[in-house]
Amino acid sequence: MCRPEHFTVSYSINPWMEPARPTDTAKAVRQWQTLHDAYVALGHEVHLIDPVPGLPDMVYTANGGFTIGGVAYAPKFRFTERAGEEGPFSDWFAAHGFEVAVPAETNEGEGDFLLAGSVILAGTGFRSAGDSHLEVGSVFDREVVSLTLVDPRFYHLDTALSVLDPVVDDGAEATIAYLPGAFDAASQDVLAARFPDAIRVSDADGAVFGLNSASDGRHVFVSPRAPGFAAQLRERGYEPVPIDLSELLLGGGGIKCCTLELRR
Template identity: 35%
Template sequence: MIYQTPDALDLQLDRIPSLPPPRRVVLTTPTHFDVEYVINPHMSENVGAVNTDVAWQQWKALRAAYTALDHTPVLVNGQSGLPDMVFCANQTLPFYDPASDSKGVVLSRMHSEQRADEVPYYARFFEEEGYAVDTLPEDLDADFEGMGDALWHPGHHLLWGGYGYRTSPEAYEALGDLLDVPIVALRLVDPDYYHLDTCLCPLDARHALVAPEAFDDAGRALIDALFETVIEVPDHEARHQFACNAHCPDGAHVLIQEGCEGTNAQLRNHDFVPVELDTSEFMKSGGSVFCMKQMIW
């Protein structure tokens, strides 16, 4: 079932099957990271502006943060000619079926031709990791950008799906059939928030960070209906500091771009622990913490 309006919502979170949290984190080396083209508003002033030495240090700090939180990094090598491959949340949607103890991945269909060649590298990676590799139907004319737009609700077999810029709404019909999962589809209405992971950050089953300006009224109502506590992020922190592109891997610590003072204060008020990281070089290409990782079982 695809839910796009609050009136249609007949879900009760406590009746949705549970989903164990993934414990491993995929990180892709930034060997070839740069801004070489413009496919989102954040890149427009930054072509050729990446300091690669600084980017490497920032990436290593992210890797160390996950290691410190007991999430084992699994590394993929970035490839020449694919400067955005480091944003490894975008090329796939990993999934796990507790009933059959099986794991798989749905490959993305990248909206931008500049990124299409990233996907086969991740297909091979997941095959080597023992994942069943699935694709959207060949006859479906739709884009889909993995966990840039499709987010698992923490602890539950429920998918949040953003559409409007990089992912087509028709992709969620196919995903719902393929994965037998309910999907809450949210229309994105501001090009600065071109992926769902730039404006919605589920922290745990009850809490989420949200950039309200990214959604229409129906989208905000759907989020309010399924998260007990919605933490609204100041617009300048969401839009310019990628505060909602944070990641909470353990329900307690929130890895977030440094300097998001208003967001961090709210996180602490709700008993979360902000872990500030500098991802400023990667923000030049339109991504921060969440974009730079992929969680797997």
């Protein structure tokens, strides 16, 4: 995670960002701290990367890489406004014992790559390019399932799909939740076939970034603005943990955007 000490919205690279709309950095820090403390209270180990002045989106650490087995596939951002984050994230991984795989292709880390059981779900359409799907599959020697996003509000995979069982036995399917309308018809067919028991989330809950959530397999950290999704989670035996990141949503990010999973 990265404390949003320099958070503001001074440019627009997604539909949520409106530079003319005031932001409150202190409020963003308080809300972020609530998420951080909730992770720690439930027994999770949280590592911090130092925020860098001039990089207001660095708080969205999910975009900073994708890790499995001690290897970190580093990011290569589409927009120049975020390109300055590439060095700090790569340096952090190297300093903390990860083998860094330097990308040739445009990718935005766990924004578009989610580990679901033994397969990597990979989003494209707005940020990460399709060639990065081949590259990430080669780096980790895993099957990659490509999914195409079609609604610009959901520009990263992690805004429209959440993996609820991060760790499953080999060969077992993970449980996921997703917003059908965020994907093209072919991707909806793939998701329905591969994950028949998935939670399909309503447009209303998706529109408030309800799916930009984080799960440890039992607790699901989720926006309080998505009560329908929370009810669906309870029905499946999960425990929703409501966390309000309304200020950070002004930059187009939520709970998962602020959380990069580190897999040794």
